[in-house]
Amino acid sequence: MEKGGSESSLPCARCGKPAQLQCPKCVELKLPRENAAFCTQDCFRTAWSSHKSVHPKPNALASQQFPEGWRYCLKRGRVRSSQLPRFDWTGPLRPYPISPMRVVPDEIEKPDWALDGIPKIEPDSDLQKRVEIKSPELIERMRETCRIAREVLDAAARVIKPGITTDEIDRVVHEETIARGGYPSPLNYHFFPKSCCTSVNEIICHGIPDARKLEDGDIVNVDVTVYYKGVHGDLNETYFVGNVDEASKQLVRCTYECLEKAIAIVKPGVRFREVGEIINRHASMSGLSVVKSYCGHGIGELFHCAPNIPHYSRNKAVGIMKAGQTFTIEPMINAGVWNDRLWPDDWTAVTADGKRSAQFEHTLLVTDTGCEVLTARLPSSPDVFPWLKP
Amino acid sequence: MEDDDDCPPVAVDLPPLATSPPATSSSDVSPVGVTVITGYLGAGKSTLVNYILNEQHGKRIAVILNEFGEEIGVERAMINEGQGGALVEEWVELANGCVCCSVKHSLVQALEQLVQRKDRMDHILLETTGLADPAPLVSVLWLDDQLESSIRLDSIITVIDAKNFRVQIDEHKNSSSFPEAFHQIAFADVVILNKIDLVKDNLEELEKHIHDANALVTVVRSVRCHVDLNEVFNRQAYGAKNSSHLQDLLDYSKSVPPSLRHDNSISTLCIYEQDPVHLAKVESWLEDLLWENKSSMDIYRCKGILHIHDSDQIHTLQAVREVYEVVPARKWAEAESRMNKIVVIGRNLDIDVLQNSFSGCKS
Numbered sequence: 001m002e003k004g005g006s007e008s009s010l011p012c013a014r015c016g017k018p019a020q021l022q023c024p025k026c027v028e029l030k031l032p033r034e035n036a037a038f039c040t041q042d043c044f045r046t047a048w049s050s051h052k053s054v055h056p057k058p059n060a061l062a063s064q065q066f067p068e069g070w071r072y073c074l075k076r077g078r079v080r081s082s083q084l085p086r087f088d089w090t091g092p093l094r095p096y097p098i099s100p101m102r103v104v105p106d107e108i109e110k111p112d113w114a115l116d117g118i119p120k121i122e123p124d125s126d127l128q129k130r131v132e133i134k135s136p137e138l139i140e141r142m143r144e145t146c147r148i149a150r151e152v153l154d155a156a157a158r159v160i161k162p163g164i165t166t167d168e169i170d171r172v173v174h175e176e177t178i179a180r181g182g183y184p185s186p187l188n189y190h191f192f193p194k195s196c197c198t199s200v201n202e203i204i205c206h207g208i209p210d211a212r213k214l215e216d217g218d219i220v221n222v223d224v225t226v227y228y229k230g231v232h233g234d235l236n237e238t239y240f241v242g243n244v245d246e247a248s249k250q251l252v253r254c255t256y257e258c259l260e261k262a263i264a265i266v267k268p269g270v271r272f273r274e275v276g277e278i279i280n281r282h283a284s285m286s287g288l289s290v291v292k293s294y295c296g297h298g299i300g301e302l303f304h305c306a307p308n309i310p311h312y313s314r315n316k317a318v319g320i321m322k323a324g325q326t327f328t329i330e331p332m333i334n335a336g337v338w339n340d341r342l343w344p345d346d347w348t349a350v351t352a353d354g355k356r357s358a359q360f361e362h363t364l365l366v367t368d369t370g371c372e373v374l375t376a377r378l379p380s381s382p383d384v385f386p387w388l389k390p
Numbered sequence: 391m392e393d394d395d396d397c398p399p400v401a402v403d404l405p406p407l408a409t410s411p412p413a414t415s416s417s418d419v420s421p422v423g424v425t426v427i428t429g430y431l432g433a434g435k436s437t438l439v440n441y442i443l444n445e446q447h448g449k450r451i452a453v454i455l456n457e458f459g460e461e462i463g464v465e466r467a468m469i470n471e472g473q474g475g476a477l478v479e480e481w482v483e484l485a486n487g488c489v490c491c492s493v494k495h496s497l498v499q500a501l502e503q504l505v506q507r508k509d510r511m512d513h514i515l516l517e518t519t520g521l522a523d524p525a526p527l528v529s530v531l532w533l534d535d536q537l538e539s540s541i542r543l544d545s546i547i548t549v550i551d552a553k554n555f556r557v558q559i560d561e562h563k564n565s566s567s568f569p570e571a572f573h574q575i576a577f578a579d580v581v582i583l584n585k586i587d588l589v590k591d592n593l594e595e596l597e598k599h600i601h602d603a604n605a606l607v608t609v610v611r612s613v614r615c616h617v618d619l620n621e622v623f624n625r626q627a628y629g630a631k632n633s634s635h636l637q638d639l640l641d642y643s644k645s646v647p648p649s650l651r652h653d654n655s656i657s658t659l660c661i662y663e664q665d666p667v668h669l670a671k672v673e674s675w676l677e678d679l680l681w682e683n684k685s686s687m688d689i690y691r692c693k694g695i696l697h698i699h700d701s702d703q704i705h706t707l708q709a710v711r712e713v714y715e716v717v718p719a720r721k722w723a724e725a726e727s728r729m730n731k732i733v734v735i736g737r738n739l740d741i742d743v744l745q746n747s748f749s750g751c752k753s
Contacts, residue, residue, distance in 0.1 A: 048398035
């Protein structure tokens with residue numbers, strides 16, 4: 001405990017004198033104490049007419065009139081609500097209602113969670129403990145699926161601009177995936193309600209596409225996984241929406257570089273734990289921090305399997321890379337602290353300090369001499385990253 | 391609709407700032423120790439748990455009965471509220487999320503939630519049912535320091551029924567199999583040798599059998615699992631910088647004569663090397679042994695101290711199955727003679743192979 005920390009040093013939100021009291025409404029709504037502290041009842045009463053504007057109006061969002069059937073997502077996707085849940089939101093972003101579940105045509109081959117939300121083969125597979133060496137035939141299927149996943153992500157990237165909702169991005173991902181004969185792997189995976197993850201600003205990962213319109217200056221990550229011919233291909237990128245401030249550009253570029261530098265060391269004989277050392281070194285040099293709660297993973301016939309690849313340094317990850325293995329590396333880099341919190345939907349991971357977070361991901365194949373980026377950009381990929389321009 | 395908001399409510403007391411947000415405060419508080427209790431049915435695990443829950447020891451201890459491997463579900467946690475001795479039940483939900491892209495297993499997340507919900511918790515006991523191999527559970531609970539978790543793996547306790555153990559050993563003499571209990575002994579930091587009142591003779595010999603398998607384990611004798619809780623809790627068996635464990639290793643001598651059994655039983659060996667070694671070579675050596683299974687040896691645990699080239703720090707080594715860690719612990723003291731010493735517990739161990747291959751790390 002800090003010395004003198006037991007003494008309240010918050011100033012009154014109105015006059016700046018040491019505060020002894022706080023607004024009860026702010027306590028109820030779990031709003032930040034900084035704007036809720038007052039020195040006396042008088043000062044609080046005087047400030048009330050302007051102070052009350054910090055309380056979000058309960059029906060402010062409802063009054064925006066969302067289409068019939070759109071609800072807030074709760075409990076990992078198993079519950080819907082018409083009310084915005086209460087939470088001590090860490091930044092300015094709030095969840096919006098989500099659209100009803102999208103349908104996948106019957107003829108498309110589906111993973112075992114598509115119907116009831118529960119993966120059955122994946123959790124008990126011995127591939128959670130052992131890193132598979134893929135056969136050439138399996139690798140060929142992975143190439144195909146990863147190529148489709150790349151095309152789907154590129155299609156999503158092309159529609160990103162201020163004013164479109166993340167639900168609209170999800171619609172594009174969903175339709176482009178099934179148009180190519182694939183199933184959007186996230187859909188109903190452990191009850192995840194949508195076909196991709198869209199993570200805006202302070203969302204680290206697993207953001208649920210909803211009715212929020214992208215605003216000029218936002219950054220948004222789109223994470224796509226496609227299931228096709230019995231295998232998964234997984235990638236994500238973070239995009240700029242309109243004109244983005246310099247700090248966000250730096251954050252996104254550094255995150256891109258973290259992934260590039262990590263990919264550069266991948267080859268047979270390298271320890272999985274080295275990946276975290278490389279990423280941590282590059283992020284800390286730029287004064288940014290590495291998210292520790294989520295990691296890269298093995299992928300193939302299973303969406304998530306061994307190995308676990310942490311992105312932070314000094315981890316005890318087991319194992320050495322071998323030719324024929326496929327896995328993702330997907331660093332999440334924060335502008336502020338590394339710590340994450342979970343929204344009441346139990347999916348959306350946000351930064352604990354509300355500052356922005358970026359992420360990039362590829363599915364990789366270890367080859368005899370290095371690695372093949374199975375989800376690599378194509379000549380047709382949209383030209384959205386200034387640092388890639390010739 | 392402004393009507394509610396028009397008249398200001400009465401402002402309430404502002405509590406002192408010391409209560410900072412949970413994300414930052416959790417790292418300031420030392421993490422709560424988790425002790426895993428293993429032992430076969432009837433050995434006395436439940437007796438130990440009941441004793442801990444009902445005894446007036448002033449500690450606030452949560453007991454969780456966990457069927458490890460059963461991912462989905464709600465676990466019942468019993469909490470001894472301390473002074474009053476009142477028992478409280480809490481339900482801990484094991485989130486059935488996508489475990490794989492999350493670094494922390496759902497069990498760890500559930501334990502962290504339990505710690506967060508309670509304003510004070512002194513210790514957590516995890517009673518596992520019939521867990522033959524504790525290693526997977528250890529690899530889940532032995533978290534990277536970097537994660538700054540509110541829990542930490544403290545130790546593994548194995549409860550053994552002294553009478554039944556005696557019978558098992560006698561049977562073992564006439565067969566090639568080894569008593570199953572040895573598997574749990576190999577991973578244990580503490581063995582509670584229970585029901586000693588039912589074994590009249592030769593407890594020393596029973597203890598010797600235990601120490602032959604695991605020379606590092608602390609044996610605590612008990613009747614009806616009445617043990618000194620200070621002796622079994624807060625062992626910090628997985629703390630790389632724990633000074634008493636470091637001292638134990640420095641003092642550890644090969645006085646335990648490996649009776650040179652080349653059978654398939656579990657035993658403890660000690661690799662000793664005076665000259666400094668290269669850290670990178672030690673890591674490769676360990677990885678060949680633990681990850682690549684290049685020998686027929688089956689290594690369960692290693693604990694050791696290393697004398698690293700060009701370093702004035704004692705490095706500690708710890709491994710459970712394939713998970714290992716080598717970290718600098720403190721400076722070598724002037725008076726200390728620098729050396730490498732690695733205690734290895736496992737099956738089919740070959741001291742010559744281990745010693746010779748380790749010596750290769752010198753240059």
